[in-house]
Amino acid sequence: MSAQRTTLDVSGLPKHGFDAKTQLWWGNVWLLCIETTMFGLVVAAYFYFRQNFTTWPPPHSDSPPYLLEPVPRLLLPTINLAVIILSVLPMAWADAAARRLDRRTVKMALILVMLFGTAATVLRFYEFRSLVWSWDSNAYGSVSWAILALHLVHLIVGTLEDVFLATWVWLRPLDENHALDITVTAVYWYWVVGTWLVLYPVVYLSPRFM
Amino acid sequence: MGRTLEEEERREPAKLLDERGLRELEEAWREPRAPRSWFTSTDHKTIGKRYVVTALVFFLLGGGEAALMRLQLMRPENDLLGPDLYNQVFTMHGSTMMFLFAVPVMEGIGLYLVPLMVGTRNVSFPRMNAFGYYMFLAGGLLLYGGFFFNTGPDAGWFAYVPLSGPEFSPGKRVDIWAQMISFTEIAALVGAVEIATTVFKQRAPGMSLNRIPLYVWALTVTSFMVLFAMPAVMLASSMLATDRMTHVSTHFFNPAEGGDAILWQHLFWFFGHPEVYIIFIPATGFVSAIIATFARRPVFGYTAMVLSLISVGFIGFGLWVHHMFATPLPQLGQSFFTGASMMIAVPNGIQIFCWIATLWGGKLNMKTPLYFALGFIAIFVLGGLSGIVLASVPLDLQVHDTYFVVAHFHYVLIGGAVFPLFGALYYWMPKWTGRMMAEGLGKLNFWLLFAGFNLTFFPMHKLGLVGMPRRVYTYLPGLGWDAMNMTATVGAGIMALGVIVFAVNFFWSRAAGSVAGANPWGADTLEWSIPSPPPDYAFAHIPVVQGRSALWERTEDEPVVVGLETKKRLVLATTIVDAAPSMRHETPGPSVWPFVLALAVSSFWVGIVYTPYALYYGAGLTALALFGWFWSDPKFEGLKAKRKKRPTDWRKTEDPETLPAEARG
Numbered sequence: 001m002s003a004q005r006t007t008l009d010v011s012g013l014p015k016h017g018f019d020a021k022t023q024l025w026w027g028n029v030w031l032l033c034i035e036t037t038m039f040g041l042v043v044a045a046y047f048y049f050r051q052n053f054t055t056w057p058p059p060h061s062d063s064p065p066y067l068l069e070p071v072p073r074l075l076l077p078t079i080n081l082a083v084i085i086l087s088v089l090p091m092a093w094a095d096a097a098a099r100r101l102d103r104r105t106v107k108m109a110l111i112l113v114m115l116f117g118t119a120a121t122v123l124r125f126y127e128f129r130s131l132v133w134s135w136d137s138n139a140y141g142s143v144s145w146a147i148l149a150l151h152l153v154h155l156i157v158g159t160l161e162d163v164f165l166a167t168w169v170w171l172r173p174l175d176e177n178h179a180l181d182i183t184v185t186a187v188y189w190y191w192v193v194g195t196w197l198v199l200y201p202v203v204y205l206s207p208r209f210m
Numbered sequence: 211m212g213r214t215l216e217e218e219e220r221r222e223p224a225k226l227l228d229e230r231g232l233r234e235l236e237e238a239w240r241e242p243r244a245p246r247s248w249f250t251s252t253d254h255k256t257i258g259k260r261y262v263v264t265a266l267v268f269f270l271l272g273g274g275e276a277a278l279m280r281l282q283l284m285r286p287e288n289d290l291l292g293p294d295l296y297n298q299v300f301t302m303h304g305s306t307m308m309f310l311f312a313v314p315v316m317e318g319i320g321l322y323l324v325p326l327m328v329g330t331r332n333v334s335f336p337r338m339n340a341f342g343y344y345m346f347l348a349g350g351l352l353l354y355g356g357f358f359f360n361t362g363p364d365a366g367w368f369a370y371v372p373l374s375g376p377e378f379s380p381g382k383r384v385d386i387w388a389q390m391i392s393f394t395e396i397a398a399l400v401g402a403v404e405i406a407t408t409v410f411k412q413r414a415p416g417m418s419l420n421r422i423p424l425y426v427w428a429l430t431v432t433s434f435m436v437l438f439a440m441p442a443v444m445l446a447s448s449m450l451a452t453d454r455m456t457h458v459s460t461h462f463f464n465p466a467e468g469g470d471a472i473l474w475q476h477l478f479w480f481f482g483h484p485e486v487y488i489i490f491i492p493a494t495g496f497v498s499a500i501i502a503t504f505a506r507r508p509v510f511g512y513t514a515m516v517l518s519l520i521s522v523g524f525i526g527f528g529l530w531v532h533h534m535f536a537t538p539l540p541q542l543g544q545s546f547f548t549g550a551s552m553m554i555a556v557p558n559g560i561q562i563f564c565w566i567a568t569l570w571g572g573k574l575n576m577k578t579p580l581y582f583a584l585g586f587i588a589i590f591v592l593g594g595l596s597g598i599v600l601a602s603v604p605l606d607l608q609v610h611d612t613y614f615v616v617a618h619f620h621y622v623l624i625g626g627a628v629f630p631l632f633g634a635l636y637y638w639m640p641k642w643t644g645r646m647m648a649e650g651l652g653k654l655n656f657w658l659l660f661a662g663f664n665l666t667f668f669p670m671h672k673l674g675l676v677g678m679p680r681r682v683y684t685y686l687p688g689l690g691w692d693a694m695n696m697t698a699t700v701g702a703g704i705m706a707l708g709v710i711v712f713a714v715n716f717f718w719s720r721a722a723g724s725v726a727g728a729n730p731w732g733a734d735t736l737e738w739s740i741p742s743p744p745p746d747y748a749f750a751h752i753p754v755v756q757g758r759s760a761l762w763e764r765t766e767d768e769p770v771v772v773g774l775e776t777k778k779r780l781v782l783a784t785t786i787v788d789a790a791p792s793m794r795h796e797t798p799g800p801s802v803w804p805f806v807l808a809l810a811v812s813s814f815w816v817g818i819v820y821t822p823y824a825l826y827y828g829a830g831l832t833a834l835a836l837f838g839w840f841w842s843d844p845k846f847e848g849l850k851a852k853r854k855k856r857p858t859d860w861r862k863t864e865d866p867e868t869l870p871a872e873a874r875g
Contacts, residue, residue, distance in 0.1 A: 008415060008754055010782060010791045011224040011773030017793050023334040023411045023783065030403040030437055038441040041480070045449075045462070045473060052468040135460055139468035142460035146449070160833060164840055 016176035028184045049139045056210045057140045070132035071207045080123040087116035091189045098182035103174040110166035117159030124152045154192045161185045224773030234776035239747035250800040252336035261318020272306035275299045280702040286687040296683035297364035304367025309394040310350045316492035317401035320429040326737035329414025331748045334407040342400030344808030349393025356386035363387035371463040371474045376454045385819045391447040395440045402436035413789040416755035423735045428495030431523040439484035446477035479530035487526040493630035497583045503733040504580035505572025511564040518557035525554045535606045551601030578652030582633030589625025614674025620667045640726030644742045651715040658708030665701025669694035734759035803839035810835040
């Protein structure tokens with residue numbers, strides 16, 4: 001190794017970055033590709049099942065409530081929809097604060113995100129009852145429950161990520177690596193909210209028109 | 211966090227590594243020793259080799275099952291295997307070869323080679339990479355554990371409902387199959403994320419998009435196909451599992467309650483057909499690498515090759531229904547999928563012609579890897595021709611579910627993937643072990659495999675045309691099938707001999723083969739610029755790439771990267787299109803958490819087959835393992851932490867100005 005070789009000196013480059021500069025951000029993008037495909041296929045299955053029924057949802061005739069077309073109830077799901085949409089605000093707040101390494105703001109914002117995430121998760125468990133049919137009654141029930149449950153898993157995962165990051169930021173210093181984690185978790189959360197904007201109409205509104 | 215101008219000037223220009231720097235680098239990247247490394251290693255080379263070795267063991271098991279089937283079908287009314295065992299054996303054969311051999315071996319080689327070929331020191335997410343391997347291993351152990359305790363799945367590798375549903379397949383057999391799918395697909399998805407990110411963000415400076423080696427392009431396209439195909443089979447197998455669980459009993463595939471059996475076929479083949487290309491495209495990468503090296507010139511038509519790979523990646527998602535031509539489908543759908551199936555021959559044909567053009571003007575170096583590459587072209591073209599038959603609806607209806615189909619897909623899968631794979635093993639073995647494999651035995655291996663393969667599978671075309679159905683455990687005498695079946699069984703024996711010759715060659719060469727040196731074949735990609743086997747840190751200096759054939763176009767004063775600290779595991783992040791250096795990125799070292807997480811997830815997924823309570827303890831354990839993983843500081847883990855007396859060293863020695871105030875205080 002002679003000392004005369006031409007060199008490309010990278011010692012001045014930063015050690016941290018955000019967004020598309022980082023591997024983590026891309027890794028999360030690939031994860032979201034996988035999960036989006038999965039939701040796309042469940043929604044495809046939902047409409048595929050439609051052709052096996054004369055009315056959708058099928059009449060609820062074997063036990064009360066006796067309904068000819070038992071469309072899902074809207075009140076609780078719509079409240080939860082609002083909670084989920086509003087949760088974007090604290091997440092965006094945490095996102096912006098993390099980029100400034102503003103630990104105090106991040107601490108508060110993450111607690112708020114946790115509250116929203118927990119509320120959405122708890123409401124979701126009650127939301128299942130808005131579907132008149134149960135998962136084990138027919139294919140309509142199975143696929144509607146599947147959409148809700150799969151999205152619930154993402155709500156729980158997103159909330160747990162926030163619990164972890166909040167714990168970290170409260171107990172340890174906010175370093176650039178975890179600031180990046182917070183911004184990537186934010187991308188994940190925006191995606192969780194965004195998919196619900198598509199899935200909510202599929203589960204709750206489309207039965208009224210099909 | 212920008213430095214001030216003053217600091218920028220104070221900084222000494224970085225120098226090439228001296229002896230001490232090299233020692234530090236070695237220390238920083240040193241992997242723990244066995245047995246500790248079995249549970250903690252995060253080196254992509256170690257994990258890649260584990261994938262390959264494990265997948266080859268499954269290849270031997272799957273091959274053994276194939277041999278059993280051939281022995282059973284050797285003559286009419288044979289009673290070596292009963293119908294029940296035969297069903298298990300053919301299901302195990304298909305599942306093993308697709309999920310435990312073909313995909314993992316291709317991704318494993320990719321995980322080993324891609325970082326070296328793009329000139330970086332590890333994959334982007336080293337711990338997740340380790341997790342992927344453990345999940346793959348657990349899935350394989352689950353499947354074979356089930357098989358040896360007489361709960362081997364028996365509904366075919368495609369597990370069509372209603373046969374695989376709760377009504378016709380009671381017991382745990384199909385559940386084990388469905389869970390194995392989740393394990394192996396998680397591993398495949400993890401591998402795909404690793405490769406895609408590593409290629410996007412960690413290429414050596416100068417390796418712009420138009421200089422990426424064809425093999426790396428192939429793996430990149432494969433990774434994207436994995437991202438969009440594997441979710442379908444995970445979703446479908448999970449739906450099947452919930453249909454089957456007595457305490458869940460969903461009705462996705464139960465026609466009595468509005469479910470749909472054809473939906474299973476759609477979801478399965480939406481994964482299943484891209485799967486074929488997920489196996490085949492990496493193999494075309496092998497062929498491109500081998501042909502360039504042994505024709506001693508760059509592959510003809512680089513741009514056409516890359517565009518072909520990408521279009522195969524897209525068109526591959528528009529073919530799945532041609533597996534379902536025997537189901538009631540609208541005619542428009544049939545025509546569309548026939549058209550798409552014919553269309554994919556175009557990009558594949560372009561690749562074949564580019565390879566032939568490369569060979570045509572090249573000065574051929576007739577070594578074993580090239581034999582396998584040439585064998586691939588011959589067999590794969592034959593498989594492609596029978597594929598045109600199957601893509602056409604009326605002809606497909608004639609030969610559907612006959613041995614013609616078996617002949618076709620073994621021509622494309624063994625010809626299209628296993629032959630290039632053997633070529634690749636001969637080609638890269640010197641890099642992995644530091645020793646050459648014997649040429650004489652290699653050529654014997656090739657001819658045995660080539661002759662045995664054609665003897666086994668060529669007669670099956672005819673068998674199918676005269677009406678022998680697939681998936682039958684025996685047949686009656688006097689149908690005119692006897693001689694062809696006997697021939698096929700003899701051929702299978704010859705193939706087995708070929709594989710044995712490979713095993714002998716491998717073990718003999720590993721112990722006593724001639725020493726390879728860095729670049730025994732005079733090849734052009736970056737992995738050949740470092741010693742064989744490569745050191746843990748791979749590249750002492752990250753290279754700067756000057757052309758498409760990195761080593762052939764290298765100038766005397768080729769620049770190298772300096773300025774990455776030697777005391778940490780640093781890799782260089784670069785931009786996507788131009789591969790201009792953009793960031794120094796620290797990657798984690800050895801960690802036991804991937805293993806712990808894999809244990810937690812495995813206990814969850816295996817337990818759920820037997821008890822619903824697994825949901826509670828499994829989800830809890832998984833969450834705990836993840837918390838442990840994220841909480842642990844990778845810099846303090848593993849051997850380094852043990853050896854270091856002052857664990858706070860790293861904070862003091864390395865530019866404290868980048869740490870936030872709180873961390874300093």
